[in-house]
Amino acid sequence: MSTTEDYYTILGVEKTASADEIKKAYRKLAMQYHPDRNPDNKEAEAKFKDINEAYEVLKDAQKRAAYDRYGHQAFANGMGGNAEANPFNGFDFTGAGFADVFSDIFSEFTGQGRRSRQRSYAERGDDIRYDMTLTLEEAFQGVEKEISITTSKECDACHGHGTADGKEPPVCATCQGSGKVRTQQGGFFVFETTCPQCRGTGRVVLEKCKKCRGSGKEKIDKSLKIKIPAGIESGTRMRVAGEGEIGKNGGPKGDLYVFISIKPHKMFARDGSDLFVEKPISMVQAALGGNFKLSGIDGQKIDVNIKAGTQPNDRLRLKNNGMRYINSDKRGDLYVQFKVVIPTKLTSEQKDCLQKFADSASAEEKGFWSKLFE
Numbered sequence: 001m002s003t004t005e006d007y008y009t010i011l012g013v014e015k016t017a018s019a020d021e022i023k024k025a026y027r028k029l030a031m032q033y034h035p036d037r038n039p040d041n042k043e044a045e046a047k048f049k050d051i052n053e054a055y056e057v058l059k060d061a062q063k064r065a066a067y068d069r070y071g072h073q074a075f076a077n078g079m080g081g082n083a084e085a086n087p088f089n090g091f092d093f094t095g096a097g098f099a100d101v102f103s104d105i106f107s108e109f110t111g112q113g114r115r116s117r118q119r120s121y122a123e124r125g126d127d128i129r130y131d132m133t134l135t136l137e138e139a140f141q142g143v144e145k146e147i148s149i150t151t152s153k154e155c156d157a158c159h160g161h162g163t164a165d166g167k168e169p170p171v172c173a174t175c176q177g178s179g180k181v182r183t184q185q186g187g188f189f190v191f192e193t194t195c196p197q198c199r200g201t202g203r204v205v206l207e208k209c210k211k212c213r214g215s216g217k218e219k220i221d222k223s224l225k226i227k228i229p230a231g232i233e234s235g236t237r238m239r240v241a242g243e244g245e246i247g248k249n250g251g252p253k254g255d256l257y258v259f260i261s262i263k264p265h266k267m268f269a270r271d272g273s274d275l276f277v278e279k280p281i282s283m284v285q286a287a288l289g290g291n292f293k294l295s296g297i298d299g300q301k302i303d304v305n306i307k308a309g310t311q312p313n314d315r316l317r318l319k320n321n322g323m324r325y326i327n328s329d330k331r332g333d334l335y336v337q338f339k340v341v342i343p344t345k346l347t348s349e350q351k352d353c354l355q356k357f358a359d360s361a362s363a364e365e366k367g368f369w370s371k372l373f374e
Contacts, residue, residue, distance in 0.1 A: 004072060007054035015068070019059065026055040122251035125152075128244045130258050134228065136265040140297050140323055142230030149224065149256065152217040152246045158209035160249055162216040168249070169205045172198035217246050226258055231273070231326035234262040268297060273332025275322045278339055279304070286310045286340045296321050296334065304336055312340040 008015050011025045029051045031037070038044035057063045066074040130149055154160040163169050171177040175195035179202040183191050194200040208214030224243060237259050244254025262270075269276040275297060281290075289308035293301045302321055315337045322332030346354070 005050065007058055007067060010050050010054040011058065019061075022055070022058050026051060026059075030055075123248040124251045125245035125247040125254035127254040128256045130256060131261065132226070132228075132258050133261050133263060134232070135263055136268060136270065137297060138228070139232050139234075139260075139262050140230065142228055142232075144225055144227045146223055146225050147258075149222055149243075150219060151222050151244065153220050154246055155209060155212035155216050155218050157211040158216060160216040160246075162205050162209050162212060162214040164207040164209055166209070169203040172202055172204050174198065175202065177202040216248055224256070228260070229326055231324035231328065232260055233272070233326070234260060236260045270323060273323045273325050275332070275334045276337065277334065278337050280339045280341050281306060281310070283340055283342060286312075286338065294336065297323065302334070306338070310338055310340070312338070314338050 008017070011022060011029065013022055013025050017025075030048070033044045033048040033051060035041075035045055035048060038048075057067050063074075128149055128151060130147055132145060132147065134143070155162070158164070158166045161168055172179075172195060174197035175181050179195055179198060179200040180192045181195050183193065195202075198204050205214050209216070212218055222243075224240070226238070226240065228238075237257055240256040240258065242253045243256035246253055267277055277294070279292075279294070285306050287308065289310070290306045292304055292306075294304050296302050302318060304316065304318070315335050318334040318336065320331045321334035324331050343350075
């Protein structure tokens with residue numbers, strides 16, 4: 001005992017405070033007066049020791065009861081040295097007990113809390129990735145594809161345990177199955193590291209299964225049918241639950257993730273649910289108008305009307321002729337962009353016709369064009 005000040009006063013709590021209130025008060029003060037936050041501060045160091053001494057007593061129901069009845073004398077060597085009258089005689093506040101107190105608080109701050117000491121032996125299986133390439137037509141209408149993947153199944157010889165005798169491996173003696181070991185440094189800090197003996201698994205395989213070499217699983221080739229919904233877009237990731245690698249030691253299977261990519265189309269470009277196509281037309285069609293048929297992404301023929309006076313890069317919107325929205329019958333639009341083709345080789349007759357066309361222009365039109373080139 002290093003202080004004669006009342007323990008409740010040191011922690012700033014009432015004598016009727018609950019165990020949780022005492023713990024919260026201690027945590028707050030311990031962080032405030034910790035030596036790392038108060039280097040070379042003797043007063044803070046002394047306060048820190050008093051805080052820990054008070055908490056060590058008040059956190060324990062039996063010690064707290066003795067303190068409430070006898071005060072500091074409950075832990076003094078006075079009381080005749082009678083072990084029965086003074087069950088806490090000679091208690092050491094600087095040994096392992098103190099380290100455990102600080103370790104407990106440290107665990108709260110790191111989010112570990114009070115977990116089961118023994119690690120779960122079962123582990124979830126790994127996920128598998130599969131890359132699938134579709135045509136734009138397949139993406140439009142939806143398709144069912146059969147794929148082959150390499151996955152795993154439980155080893156028949158060891159039943160997934162990886163052991164020669166097919167039984168669960170024994171609990172690691174070094175970490176007692178927790179998968180971690182604790183080391184204390186500087187008197188206050190307790191560090192947890194992965195157990196070097198079992199490498200964090202909590203168990204040690206003494207003799208490996210010869211068939212699977214201790215992995216507990218065997219590789220197999222498997223075929224699956226994957227249903228691709230209509231309207232799917234490039235970059236979509238589809239999850240197929242439970243079709244990944246088998247879990248270890250009875251753990252759940254991983255998942256299969258199918259990543260979709262769509263080949264570039266020779267005619268259509270896609271933006272979400274809309275499609276775009278470029279259509280070359282002659283300058284006569286642009287000037288006089290006309291019509292033609294266009295094959296849509298669904299294979300249907302679409303009537304396209306060119307209005308007279310169409311300009312280069314003019315765009316025509318054809319509603320409900322684009323891609324399907326995923327999981328819906330609704331469709332986007334198709335946009336036709338006109339590219340006016342100017343002939344590079346003309347016959348004498350064609351040149352005469354164009355010259356006559358130019359000469360027939362009104363004075364107003366000629367004046368307009370001449371101003372453009374001034």
